[in-house]
Amino acid sequence: MMNKLAVEVSGLTVRRGRRTVFDGLDLAIRAGEVTGVLGPSGCGKTTLLRSIVGAQAARGGRGEVRVLGLPAGSRELRTRVAYATQAASVYDDLTVMQNLRFFARALGAPRGDAERVAELVGLRDRAGQRVESLSGGQRGRVSLAAALLGAPEVIVLDEPTVGLDPVLRAELWDLFERLAGEGAALIVSSHVMDEALRCDRLLLLRDGAVVADTTPDELLETTGARDPETAFLAVIESGNRAGEATRHRGRHEGEGSARSLAEGGVS
Numbered sequence: 001m002m003n004k005l006a007v008e009v010s011g012l013t014v015r016r017g018r019r020t021v022f023d024g025l026d027l028a029i030r031a032g033e034v035t036g037v038l039g040p041s042g043c044g045k046t047t048l049l050r051s052i053v054g055a056q057a058a059r060g061g062r063g064e065v066r067v068l069g070l071p072a073g074s075r076e077l078r079t080r081v082a083y084a085t086q087a088a089s090v091y092d093d094l095t096v097m098q099n100l101r102f103f104a105r106a107l108g109a110p111r112g113d114a115e116r117v118a119e120l121v122g123l124r125d126r127a128g129q130r131v132e133s134l135s136g137g138q139r140g141r142v143s144l145a146a147a148l149l150g151a152p153e154v155i156v157l158d159e160p161t162v163g164l165d166p167v168l169r170a171e172l173w174d175l176f177e178r179l180a181g182e183g184a185a186l187i188v189s190s191h192v193m194d195e196a197l198r199c200d201r202l203l204l205l206r207d208g209a210v211v212a213d214t215t216p217d218e219l220l221e222t223t224g225a226r227d228p229e230t231a232f233l234a235v236i237e238s239g240n241r242a243g244e245a246t247r248h249r250g251r252h253e254g255e256g257s258a259r260s261l262a263e264g265g266v267s
C-alpha cells in the first residue's frame, strides 16, 4: 500500500521581493519516505521548505499547502513538524546539551530526549562544549539534533549535510532512512546530486517548477545517464527543448542555458 500523504501543495504561488518564485506549484510528499528536493541555486528549494513549515508569508500568494491534513503553519503542527534551516539556529553561548535541553523543554519533549538526539547525530562526546567553539559541521548537527527532538512526523531539513565529510554524510543519510522507516516524512534539500541516490523520491526543481517527480532508479533509467548529475542536466536539456515553443510566454527572461547552469554547478 502507498504511504499516506504528508504534504500536499496545490496551486501554490509565492512572490518574494519582485520575483515570482512559484506560479501555481503542485506536488505531494509521502510519509515513510526520504524525499530529496534538488535543483540549482535559486530554484526555490528553501522557499518550498519554508512554505511547508508555514514560515513563508504568502504575500501576494495563492494556493494551498496542507501538512498532515492541516494548513501549513497550523498551531497543531508545531510539535509534529520540524525544520532545520541552513543557518544553525542554536545559541552560541550555550553548550550542546544546554541548547538541546532548552529546546526539549520548549517543545515539551520527554526527559532524556536531549541525550537521545545528541547520540543520533554523533555529538554525545561534545555535549559539554559551547556551540561557539564547534566547527561549522558540528554546529549544523546541533540544529539537526534540535529538529529531531520529540519525534516529529514531518522533518524538513535544508541542506543538512553541507560542510560534512563523506563518512558523516553517509551516517546522516543512514539516520534519515531509519527515521523514514519509522514512518516520518523526511524532506531534505540538497545541491549535491550524488545525495539524490540516497532518496526514495526526488523532486527536481528548476526556476520554481518541478521538472521531475521521480525515483533515483527511474531518473537514471529514463535519461540513460550513469550518475544523477548528468541525469539532471539531461532532464533540463529535454525541458529546454520542450520549452522552446512556449518560450515566448516564459516569465524568466534571460534565464541561463543548461550549460551556464552546469558551470555554476548543479548547486
Ligand SMILES: Nc1ncnc2c1ncn2[C@@H]1O[C@H](COP(=O)(O)OP(=O)(O)OP(=O)(O)O)[C@@H](O)[C@H]1O
Binding pocket: 016, 017, 018, 019, 021, 039, 040, 041, 042, 043, 044, 045, 046, 047, 048, 191, 267
Ligand atoms: N527575500 C527575498 N526577496 C526577493 N527575492 C528572494 C528573497 N528570498 C529569495 N528570493 C529569490 O527567490 C528565489 C528562490 O530562492 P530560494 O532561497 O528558495 O532558492 P534555493 O533553491 O533554496 O537556493 P540555494 O540553493 O541557493 O539556497 C531566488 O531567485 C531568490 O533570489
